[in-house]
Amino acid sequence: MIGGGAGAFIGQVHRQAAALAGGIDLVAGAFSRDPASNEETGSACGLAPQRVYPGWQALLESESQLDAQQRINLLAIVTPNHLHAPITAAALRAGIHVFCEKPAALSSTETRDLAQLLGTVDARYGLAHTYQGYPMVWQARHMVAAGEIGRVRKLYVEYPQGWLSDDLAGQGNKQATWRGDPQLAGQGGCIGDIGTHAFSLAEFVSGQRIERLCAHLGTHVAGRVLDDDCSMLFLTDQGASGVLLASQVCAGEENALTIRIYGDKGGLEWRQEEPNSLIHRPLDQPMRVLRAGANHSWLCDEALQRIRLPAGHPEGYLEAMANLYSDFAQAITGSPSAAAALPGIETGMRGMAFIEAALASHASEAKWTALASSEGAQR
Amino acid sequence: MIGGGAGAFIGQVHRQAAALAGGIDLVAGAFSRDPASNEETGSACGLAPQRVYPGWQALLESESQLDAQQRINLLAIVTPNHLHAPITAAALRAGIHVFCEKPAALSSTETRDLAQLLGTVDARYGLAHTYQGYPMVWQARHMVAAGEIGRVRKLYVEYPQGWLSDDLAGQGNKQATWRGDPQLAGQGGCIGDIGTHAFSLAEFVSGQRIERLCAHLGTHVAGRVLDDDCSMLFLTDQGASGVLLASQVCAGEENALTIRIYGDKGGLEWRQEEPNSLIHRPLDQPMRVLRAGANHSWLCDEALQRIRLPAGHPEGYLEAMANLYSDFAQAITGSPSAAAALPGIETGMRGMAFIEAALASHASEAKWTALASSEGAQR
Amino acid sequence: MIGGGAGAFIGQVHRQAAALAGGIDLVAGAFSRDPASNEETGSACGLAPQRVYPGWQALLESESQLDAQQRINLLAIVTPNHLHAPITAAALRAGIHVFCEKPAALSSTETRDLAQLLGTVDARYGLAHTYQGYPMVWQARHMVAAGEIGRVRKLYVEYPQGWLSDDLAGQGNKQATWRGDPQLAGQGGCIGDIGTHAFSLAEFVSGQRIERLCAHLGTHVAGRVLDDDCSMLFLTDQGASGVLLASQVCAGEENALTIRIYGDKGGLEWRQEEPNSLIHRPLDQPMRVLRAGANHSWLCDEALQRIRLPAGHPEGYLEAMANLYSDFAQAITGSPSAAAALPGIETGMRGMAFIEAALASHASEAKWTALASSEGAQR
Amino acid sequence: MIGGGAGAFIGQVHRQAAALAGGIDLVAGAFSRDPASNEETGSACGLAPQRVYPGWQALLESESQLDAQQRINLLAIVTPNHLHAPITAAALRAGIHVFCEKPAALSSTETRDLAQLLGTVDARYGLAHTYQGYPMVWQARHMVAAGEIGRVRKLYVEYPQGWLSDDLAGQGNKQATWRGDPQLAGQGGCIGDIGTHAFSLAEFVSGQRIERLCAHLGTHVAGRVLDDDCSMLFLTDQGASGVLLASQVCAGEENALTIRIYGDKGGLEWRQEEPNSLIHRPLDQPMRVLRAGANHSWLCDEALQRIRLPAGHPEGYLEAMANLYSDFAQAITGSPSAAAALPGIETGMRGMAFIEAALASHASEAKWTALASSEGAQR
Structure with a gap:
């Protein structure tokens, strides 16, 4: 693991999720540029001291020289965004599988380079779009694909925090600080941090691609450089339309990612804060609540x-993230269905296209801005 | 009452709400152009047969000739939209107070004419924006005005049906038929029918005026002429921004009007389908649920x-609508606070400006379209 | 109407419900023994001063002497409990239909006397078990009777306030004062005031009769004489068992009457505070939420x-209570189905048997106490 | 780990929870008497084949002979109930810490023997009352202890499945089969399986001890021997009263453990199926919803x-169970607060006293049955 020292959020999440997934042992890390924090985290994770490295280059260099049996075969990258691409590229070149926090990189160009690199190496790549690990998100996706809500007309996805x-950031919060620095986070603030989650979820559940959007971004706190809020209209490649909003200034909201999707035969609603329920509203029938349960044969x-x-x-x-780790572990050991299930570089390219289109739209007087197309399918 | 014969929805609502409000007796009506339906409704309402009129002109003409003691002093207009303005104008000229279903008229021009007429007659005018009769909507408005959520940043209002x-309409549903005919309903379909409710609620609760918007409208059913769906971004006169969506093709949704408003100190959320609760999320404190109750001294x-x-x-x-009737009854008998509370011609003008701006925006390539300004305050 | 002056709760409810029901005019009343309050209420209700009577005897005496066309033909009794039986008896003897707040009387004996009297007069009797006016309560009853949840096993009904x-009462609250006085309220406090609502709802929805119970009552506030809290186990005549609880010291609860009923094929749940939803949990299928709606053909x-x-x-x-008034109005005009739908003296007798059994059980060391049986069916 | 082979439920839970807790490695097991299942589970868990034992005796015997560094120092017991006590005793005698699924044993006598043994060995004991690992359960307990709801009057706890x-069982479900066999499960069916969870939660949150109860049990399915349903009234040592119900025949219910507790200053409500919210209803103030969040400083x-x-x-x-494992891991390494937090043999003795009192009460004609007292405090 690279990143995830004291004060970080997502590093802990990855470690716990991997433990929960099982079959993955944390054996080496470079958690922080601060030596004390680095050592402390390594020790708390029970690592051998010689495998707690001062930096990611040292980690990759040393691990590459170990026996195939001994060295890491999977690297989790949980650093601030600007390091995602360079570490990913280096690890892939070393033949190490990479599971990276989103975003894949800081720009479409960087992401495309990674995609090209991936075509040339013998290593897998996964992108931590956690919300795609939730079972009821899969259930929603399945029902849409199976035509249970008919032809999709409307998509509303929102992510208020x-x-x-x-x-x-001004108060010294580490999470807020790096997310507010374009050098570390990229050009998108809220749009990149959580807007992409909403976007990916919409494409994942609907099976459609957002083609054009009209965005308005805002920055509401003095001293803040990047956006902390965005709203947009959008149109998909299959004739649906919708609204996406993401905001980090919805005071009092926690992590209320929600998707609603309506077709000509019914609608679905899923709320991340109550993730074990999926509301299904069939047209002209009583609404149903599908609940997660290993014993629910109708799922x-x-x-x-x-x-x-x-x-x-x-x-x-954590269980959702653990599901991504399980998929990745299985993908590595050769399961094609697990590999297909895992968000990867295509999802990363879509996300970058989304961020760049949203920023361009915000700056534009025209109503609609197209997303750059990529060739492959969504994943 | 004019309109509200068999098969109509809102006529029944008005009659029950007025009964619940008390102090208002239904004594005359022209409910339907169909004589049988007209008679049947009149008889069901217990009217004297001679006061069940074949049309609105006959009603106004005959009632005007009765003694002041006997004749109607308040007219409820619940016809399809195209008749709102002509009947309103005629009644006001006859010195009869008018309580009219929304919209006030079919265009800004017609509405402005009514506003001018109102300045010259001795009769009051109320517009049935039912949702402004809900107590917890007033509570939300009060809390925003009192600064309890701080400076408003975001407004999300939605109305999915x-x-x-x-x-x-193709199946003969009376409600759907006239709402889908531009001659009867006006140029807006969903945007006029329910979009205006969402718009008025947003302005009412926030105390802000929407100045610019960017709208996308849709028509999803073959044979339908008017829009059945709209989404928009908007900016207010006090620097807030937001999203408004209204749709009548969100399969399975009932009448899920919802408003959320966030300031720098907290947020509020109100859902029409659970109207007795108002969620308050103060920044950095536990969320609260304010519940309607005559014994709740903190409201x-x-x-x-x-x-x-x-x-x-x-x-x-029905209680919300009855509250509007109570306000109107009190306004007639001279209560300035009740008069101030009642949505009136200014609300009607704002609504028409909204519809026309949304239609213009949808047809435009430009991102933002301004709402026509009116002079007075919101009401 | 007798009772329901200033400071009363249920009188207002009855007046508004009757107005909402339609076809019922309030024309005479004796609202309060306090002449000023009596007059004020009469005037607020728009009564002719000569029909605002100083007491119930005066009302019945004077009205009986009016023409059949003019005099009241339906009397709503909304006084404290001790007057229910004497006024009911006098009105019935005068040939006036009676719609009475629950309980029917202060004891089983008094109630049985009313039942016998009812067999001899040409007047109808209704008991205001408001919760039986809710549409989704009827839906639940229908589904149980139709076997949709199979053979009933468990009944949980609760009413926390x-x-x-x-x-x-010590602070001068009028509602609390008379309810705490055994002379005015009867021997049951909470058990009589709201326990009977829970009991009647359980019998109404299940179609079963509670035969034996085991009750524990409590009185939690210094100076209070009657119970303010009760819990009990019970067994029905058809082999189901269950729990009933009612309390007026569940601090912070409003009016959370709830019933859950489980059979061998599924379960139902209805909550009065969200009365437009009925949760249906079919065994081995996703749960469904049946929502009230005039357009929901599946109800x-x-x-x-x-x-x-x-x-x-x-x-x-208010709509639920208005439904009872509508049923009563129709029952008076001869509709057998409306008459059958209306809670009446049998419900009153069941309620008194319940209160008396609960009080006896609380005083007993034995586990089970039987309810006195009455002959007829529940209603 | 002993128990938890293919088809078992709780073994998987323990393994995942321990992984999530961290610092605990699964290194040895006897998962099933079926050699194939045993091997399969061992292999799936990544155990060395020589440490997958054919039975618990073999495991304890072999592990005891390993180096202190190598051998297990913590044993998780997740077998059917009848083996809990013998395995626990043997492990404790071998100086191995024991974390056992509930119940502690099959009877009070057996449990008391374990308690005495615990006084003589140098090993710790924890009992898997999972629900006591939930953070908001701790929050509720804290608020009660801090007097935030005042003097407790009412406790309602329920556990419908x-x-x-x-x-x-007749259909071959492994979980149902052993739970229905008194030789394996003990004398209590539902009362033992989930009734004890409800009971322990009530005592844990309230800080009070249930002294007397009045229970009614039921068995609703042909061929079933043990109870599948129970309801009871109870009284506590500090003057509160309440209701406990647990059932496994509430068709359609999942795992709806719920506790409500009311004092003279307010009430609390917690539902296991939405475990991250705790509802607080302060008397005469708006209700609050306390939400779990590492950033919520008010918790x-x-x-x-x-x-x-x-x-x-x-x-x-899983997180709740992992919290118990964390507490246990810390208790082993000497943290007194973690040891104090962990449900242990006292909780086990309370649970057995509860089961035995409920069974005795059900068989008795008397209203109240006392719980056998144990000496120590609850834990």
């Missing part, structure tokens, strides 16, 4: 494979 | 005046 | 007849 | 220590 309502296989417990035993965010 | 997912006066029952005895849509 | 957590006739508005336009407590 | 509505320390993620990132059942 409130934690940046105040100037946390689709993709959902059931991602549920650990009988209904009524709530699973959450 | 699903009842026009199919071609109901504002405007809310308490509109609550009939102790907490836990749910009130609903 | 919190408004008597403090000594409101049973009894429910649809009691719904005024399309789905998503919430109806509440 | 529906999974035994049919004869699953108590005991809650914050058990929360991994920022608010809005849901945690669930």
